[in-house]
Amino acid sequence: MDFVKKLPRTSSGHDTIWVIVDRLTKSAYFMPMREDYKMDMLAILYLNEIVARHGVPISIISDRDSRFTSRFLAVNARGPELVQETTEKISQIKDGLKAARDRQKSDADKRRKPLEFSVVIFSAALHGWYYMVFVTTVGEEYDKVFNHFGYVKCTT
Structure with missing residues (x-):
């Protein structure tokens, strides 16, 4: 999805093109719009142009199985426990990155020549x-x- 802006204004008042690329069907949609459209107007435009043509997908296409997503979310959607676990993992990753950065800096400082x-x-x-x-x-x-x-x- 991308916007092509600052185009000359058409007789209907459009000055922007909204480009939506569907990688599954290998097709692209170019929708004229105005640059001052809000998100609710973009949602209406999307529903009228894209969803009206293709509809809403009934099943999820996945490399594993369509049931994987629902089972995964049912097991791991635990609320506060998920937030706490994620926060702990992020802090562990930050600590590991800081240790690696300090180690690389000390190695670089050993090889650095003093300059005046x-x-x-x-x-x-x-x-x-x-x-x-x-x-x-x-x-x-x-x-x-x-x-x-x-x-x-x-x-x-």
Whole structure:
């Protein structure tokens, strides 16, 4: 389902196309509408255009069995117990992700080399003064990099 918006307004006032793709029947529906339609109007449009053509499905198509869904919901729809169990599982997943993230960060910190930040002032003939920050070790030759671009190293 998608919307194609900002189209030129038609004589009937439609400026948007609602695209609905049915992957089961491999068909697409293009319904003209206005951009300011509310959800209740979209529901009416859906009922009049899609459900009126095909009807409501009587059975569920599943890769297991149509009875699987109803049996699954009957067993697992327990109310507060389901919410508590889900919350506990989510917290366990969060804890596992945090432990993995901390482990990966500590491994990365062991391999990281300490770098010193050096601020070097350069002067350009046309642009005036400005600052450049390099993430390099102190004492590295900056002239090799910037003489090619015509910058002069300032010693003061």
